[in-house]
Amino acid sequence: MDLRTEIAQSWRRAELSGLSPGSAVDRLDVADVDSRSRLLRAASPVLDELARQLAGTRFCVVLADHECRIVARRFTERSVELALEDISAVPGCQFLEERTGTNALATPFETRRGVAVDGGEHFLEAMKQFTCYGHPLTHPATRRLVGVLDITGPAGDANPLLGPFLRRAVSDIERRLLDGAKLAEQQLLTAFQSVQHRACAVLALGQDVVLANTAATELVDTADHRLLRELGRTRRGMRRIRLTSGTPVEVRVEAVSANAGLLFELAPVRPAVTRPRSTHELFPAVVEDRLRSAGRTRRRVLIAGEPGAGRTTAARVVAHGAPVREFGPVTDPTWCERVEAAAGAPGLLVIDGIHLLPAREAVRLAHVLDTTPTWFALISGPVSELHGEQATLAARVHRRIELPPLRERRDEIPAIARTLLRELGASLRLTPGALELLDAQQWPGNLRELAGVLSAAADHRSAGDLTAADLAPACASPAQRPALSGWEQAEYDVIVRTLRACDGNKVHAAKQLGISRSTLYNRMRALHVR
Structure with a gap:
């Protein structure tokens, strides 16, 4: 069948998640619902009014929260309630496209736009019996996604007025959220003023x-x-x-x-003290200690890490003021001859990108290391990417230092960001909202990407507070994710890294991780991996 673009794209996402149209949805996991949440308090009167207006029809109303977990439902006919229970559309169940395919909860949550899904447009066969329209709920003050509101009924009852009808209800809930936020702020101010x-x-x-x-x-x-x-x-x-x-x-x-x-x-507890910090502040203290130690003893070193992790900067830390000659990846037939000629010069000889070296050049460079006392710093991608002659070359250095990716250093992002801002010459202070947005990013480009984001923001604001709005043009705004413990963050990073290596294919990622697909889905939901 010919599908609308937004529906076809949703089907593609579902397929990449490992779903098939016949996948079962009758046993999805159910979690507890916070009955006192701001969303439910704001939405309940609106849901009751919707149910009153829908009396005599076969439509029901379903509300999901910021995790796309169903938190409330309203029915006018028992048969529809039973039909939804058959597909796990019950309070506490999370409706994401990777588990439930294309529908009016998961797809608006994914696209942040209102979507109508009628009958055969649903990806899963079990849902083709329904027609539905869903629309995201956005907090008027924060502009964050706080939930999804959905109207669902039997496929034969589709009505073009569902969209405008639901959008009015969404506006009512968002207005009540804003009123509730103002009351909460007033209560907080009163408590603060008292102490x-x-x-x-x-x-x-x-x-x-x-x-x-x-x-x-x-x-x-x-x-x-x-x-x-x-x-x-x-x-x-x-x-x-x-x-x-x-x-x-x-x-x-x-x-x-x-x-x-x-x-x-x-x-x-005692007068404020300044915590000793790395002199460069872009690397963890233990990493910088090893870099400087290699520099003091003029040890040959392999500096490994993902692109943008600061490998070239780390080599300059090793040099510590000594002359530096740098050679990038092979670009012409004379590359090896130029490296051999430079081997007799004083200072540090930096060879960047050894993981990209052809086998012939890797062998010749290994011979240079074996036959000269030259002080070398070899730069490569992650050590796991070194194979064959590249791995043999790397084995000839005295010390290996692997730079951790930025996504594994989230607790250090505030200090790193301040350092980068100082290097830009900007007198800027990062607000809590800005730090929260930086913390939520995946940073595939690591330090280089963070520096680019801060540089773009500093171009428009050179002093004062740097807010999330200043960073937003260069940063994605994912749904709010709760803070994770150290162990949970490590698990989160492993899953994200594996999914990236598998181009988002969850079936392949589960196999590489050595776990079942259902276990991977459960951990992704628990850790809010998107």
């Missing part, structure tokens, strides 16, 4: 509001906000932590109403 004059640092963190007294402004950096929010989700009362500045503090955490935010009182 802001205490002889300690007082900080209030709402969903999109930060309030701080003078002591908190001097003590707490924006990079600490994520740490404090995570602390507030798991602990109440007193707790001792260390801020990003290195200052140990006693923290008292208090929740302000159900959804207004968190109130923190912080007191330094």
Whole structure:
């Protein structure tokens, strides 16, 4: 059948996820639903009114949250309710295209646009009995996706008025979300004002509001906000932590109403200290120590890592002011002769891209290493990409230093970003929203990509606060993902890396990871891998 472009693209995404039209959806996993969420409180009256207006029809209303997990339903006919239960469209079930194919919950969630899906346009055979229209819900203040609203009925009952009807309901819910946010902000402000004059640092963190007294402004950096929010989700009362500045503090955490935010009182355990930092600050301290040690002892070194991870910069750290001669990948027949001629010069000889060297050139370069005392730094992609003569060449160096990709250094992004901004000569301060957006990126281009994003933002704002809006043109805005523990972040990174290597094919990724496809789907849902 001929499919509309948006439907055909959705079918393609479903196929890449390993789905087939006959895939079963009657046993999808179900999780608990937060019945006190802001979304449900704002939407419930609107859902009730929709159900009243749909009385006498065979249509139902389904609401999903920011994870596309169903949180509420309204029915006017029992037969439709039973039909939806047969396809796992029940509260707590997550409807993503990789599990449920093309439909009016998963596809609007994926595309961030309203979509009508009628009968045979559904990817899964089990859903072709329905006609539905879904539209994303966006918070008016934050512009973040907060959910999807859907109207569903039997395939024979399709009606072109479903779209405008549902969009009016979406507008009502979004307006109520904004009103609720204003009330929450008012509650947070009242709580803050009641304690802001205490002889300690007082900080209030709402969903999109930060309030701080003078002591908190001097003590707490924006990079600490994520740490404090995570602390507030798991602990109440007193707790001792260390801020990003290195200052140990006693923290008292208090929740302000159900959804207004968190109130923190912080007191330094001893006078603030500055945490020792790497002199370059772009590399982890242990990596920079090894780079500088290789420089002091003039040891030959292999610097490996993904593109953009700072390999050339790391070689200059090794050189530590000594003369540097750099050779890129082979470009002409005289490349080897030029390297051999440079081998007698003083200083550090840097050979970039040895993972790209043809076998003949790799053998000749290995001979140079064997027969001269020249100080070499070899630069390559990840060590796992070295094979044959390239691996033999790499074995001739005294020390291997692998630079971690930026996605594995999320806790260091605030400090790295500040360093890059200083190098750009910009007097900019990253707001919590900006740091959150940077943290949410996958950074396939690593440090080079981050530097490019910050440079583009600094071109338009050279001083003051750098906000998420300043970064947005160069950064994707994924659905909000909760903070992960260290172990969960490592698991998240492994899955993302494997999916990228498999071009997004989840069947191949599961096989490479040595797990079943259903296990991969479960972990992706739990870790919010998109």
